[in-house]
Amino acid sequence: MKTIFVVDDNTVNLMTADKVLSDWYNTLTFVSASAMFEFLNNIVPHETSLTVPDLILLDIMMPDIDGFKALKMLRADARYTKIPVIFLTSKNDANTEALGFQMGVIDFISKPFSGLVLLNRIKTHLHIEEIITERTAIISEQAEILRQRTEKLLRLQNSMVSVLSGMVENRDKLTGEHILRTTEYLKILINSMAERGVYAEELKNWDFDAAISSSRMHDLGKITVTDLILNKPGKLTDVEFNIVKTHAAEGEKIIDEIIKESGEGIFLQNAKLFAGYHHERWDGQGYPRGLTGLVIPLQGRIMAVADVYDALVSVRPYKEAFTHEKAVEIILNNKGKHFDPEIVDVFKEINILFIKVK
Numbered sequence: 001m002k003t004i005f006v007v008d009d010n011t012v013n014l015m016t017a018d019k020v021l022s023d024w025y026n027t028l029t030f031v032s033a034s035a036m037f038e039f040l041n042n043i044v045p046h047e048t049s050l051t052v053p054d055l056i057l058l059d060i061m062m063p064d065i066d067g068f069k070a071l072k073m074l075r076a077d078a079r080y081t082k083i084p085v086i087f088l089t090s091k092n093d094a095n096t097e098a099l100g101f102q103m104g105v106i107d108f109i110s111k112p113f114s115g116l117v118l119l120n121r122i123k124t125h126l127h128i129e130e131i132i133t134e135r136t137a138i139i140s141e142q143a144e145i146l147r148q149r150t151e152k153l154l155r156l157q158n159s160m161v162s163v164l165s166g167m168v169e170n171r172d173k174l175t176g177e178h179i180l181r182t183t184e185y186l187k188i189l190i191n192s193m194a195e196r197g198v199y200a201e202e203l204k205n206w207d208f209d210a211a212i213s214s215s216r217m218h219d220l221g222k223i224t225v226t227d228l229i230l231n232k233p234g235k236l237t238d239v240e241f242n243i244v245k246t247h248a249a250e251g252e253k254i255i256d257e258i259i260k261e262s263g264e265g266i267f268l269q270n271a272k273l274f275a276g277y278h279h280e281r282w283d284g285q286g287y288p289r290g291l292t293g294l295v296i297p298l299q300g301r302i303m304a305v306a307d308v309y310d311a312l313v314s315v316r317p318y319k320e321a322f323t324h325e326k327a328v329e330i331i332l333n334n335k336g337k338h339f340d341p342e343i344v345d346v347f348k349e350i351n352i353l354f355i356k357v358k
Contacts, residue, residue: 004027025054057122059089086105087107215270221247225247281339
């Protein structure tokens with residue numbers, strides 16, 4: 001049980017305070033500040049059952065030692081300097097309050113005081129740490145629930161991406177592990193751009209892990225292309241190639257439908273941009289929209305480099321795999337044509353890292 005000292009030269013006030021507080025606290029009353037200090041200095045050090053008070057209610061207007069002088073004496077003694085003090089006073093002027101707060105009182109209670117007000121004000125001050133601890137525990141519990149829900153959502157997202165991208169990989173027999181490799185290329189490019197401050201304003205708002213994971217859906221639209229064309233062993237005709245080209249718009253459309261149904265935000269929004277814009281070209285000769293330059297979303301401009309690089313170094317029915325060096329040469333030669341010049345400059349510096357991707 002916490003201990004409260006009540007110091008007041010009015011015995012009625014002492015009796016009122018003791019009656020209200022004694023059911024809740026160990027209450028000791030003193031008719032003067034001198035009596036309190038005598039108790040503290042002569043009795044408390046030798047009486048183990050008594051402790052330094054947890055709070056002192058201190059009248060201001062008292063003979064001999066007034067409240068301000070008593071407070072100054074308490075603050076000058078290392079044993080008592082941290083004891084919270086509330087002034088009891090009939091003086092409600094601003095100067096008195098300003099001086100009291102300046103000296104370190106935590107509150108003022110006007111006299112004559114009601115028992116209920118006295119009890120509630122004391123509870124507020126004495127139990128504030130318990131309230132904070134309790135609220136902190138509630139906040140921590142809520143944060144843990146949110147963390148678990150976030151993890152569950154991430155697992156759901158990754159599972160969805162794995163299933164959908166796996167469907168594409170399993171149908172497209174000619175591209176092998178294209179999605180896994182382009183994801184790694186994209187990761188290298190994005191991290192390298194961030195390190196060099198390239199498109200820093202845009203990238204500062206990206207969740208890199210989520211964006212990179214969502215890029216695995218960039219070829220999702222291929223599930224709408226017939227197997228006869230998707231897995232044709234020879235070179236495609238112009239008509240067949242035009243059908244394959246629809247996969248960018250179709251992928252964007254599929255992801256847009258998922259967004260409408262699920263209400264999911266930034267993860268699928270990134271996936272939609274990777275899917276719909278990775279075949280646009282800097283010079284406007286790409287598809288499906290024929291956009292130019294910075295009008296093309298950054299997701300599409302980055303994926304264009306990763307996607308073309310993988311196509312160049314991979315075997316296709318109509319060509320052998322190019323060497324890494326030849327693929328780099330082709331990409332560098334298409335700076336400002338097919339590809340964003342700033343992204344190509346980054347690729348030029350770090351392309352050796354692409355060789356390590358298996």
